[in-house]
Amino acid sequence: ELKVEQNPLFLSMQEGKNYTIYCNYSTTSDRLYWYRQDPGKSLESLFVLLSNGAVKQEGRLMASLDTKARLSTLHITAAVHDLSATYFCAVDVLQGAQKLVFGQGTRLTINP
Amino acid sequence: DVKVTQSSRYLVKRTGEKVFLECVQDMDHENMFWYRQDPGLGLRLIYFSYDVKMKEKGDIPEGYSVSREKKERFSLILESASTNQTSMYLCASQTGLVYGYTFGSGTRLTVV
Numbered sequence: 222e223l224k225v226e227q228n229p230l231f232l233s234m235q236e237g238k239n240y241t242i243y244c245n246y247s248t249t250s251d252r253l254y255w256y257r258q259d260p261g262k263s264l265e266s267l268f269v270l271l272s273n274g275a276v277k278q279e280g281r282l283m284a285s286l287d288t289k290a291r292l293s294t295l296h297i298t299a300a301v302h303d304l305s306a307t308y309f310c311a312v313d314v315l316q317g318a319q320k321l322v323f324g325q326g327t328r329l330t331i332n333p
Numbered sequence: 334d335v336k337v338t339q340s341s342r343y344l345v346k347r348t349g350e351k352v353f354l355e356c357v358q359d360m361d362h363e364n365m366f367w368y369r370q371d372p373g374l375g376l377r378l379i380y381f382s383y384d385v386k387m388k389e390k391g392d393i394p395e396g397y398s399v400s401r402e403k404k405e406r407f408s409l410i411l412e413s414a415s416t417n418q419t420s421m422y423l424c425a426s427q428t429g430l431v432y433g434y435t436f437g438s439g440t441r442l443t444v445v
Contacts, residue, residue: 266435313433320381322378
């Protein structure tokens with residue numbers, strides 16, 4: 222059974238600091254996604270990582286994928302309050318049909 | 334942009350009622366999914382469909398059924414709602430390998 226594990230699950234940080242969220246998964250996959258969720262809202266797509274070594278950046282967020290290590294990271298640079306949200310990674314697998322398996326989510330709180 | 338529309342943002346239903354949650358996508362995608370999201374349990378796959386009239390059980394199909402009569406519409410059915418089905422329900426459409434998955438705005442269902 223595929224497992225997707227994120228850590229940390231909760232992260233409280235100060236504005237201006239850097240931090241990294243880790244996403245490990247237990248089976249072979251070349252496709253990994255990062256989503257953001259604000260309280261009471263749906264999932265907003267942040268990054269689509271489609272191959273080993275893929276790196277994508279948008280503003281203060283940067284995501285990378287190492288398929289050999291089965292690890293993706295989401296790095297936050299010089300955090301600002303607006304980045305407070307829950308972040309999910311999800312792995313795309315073929316189990317009968319194509320489907321997404323999610324990590325538990327990381328609740329990020331950025332304090333002024 | 335792909336649009337995935339869930340017909341209701343909030344629903345309150347009584348125990349034992351039959352409940353229909355509707356999801357419509359506007360891009361002729363083949364793959365559609367229903368997830369439920371609960372605090373501490375993350376997102377769990379209920380059912381998915383990879384074509385009209387085709388469906389597959391996800392990880393937690395008990396108490397649910399689905400219907401896909403037309404490609405754009407994927408309905409989740411609670412045959413006899415119970416209080417443990419109180420949850421946030423999210424529909425997704427697979428946008429393709431490059432763009433990933435697009436989620437609807439979610440339906441928060443309360444069963445009383």
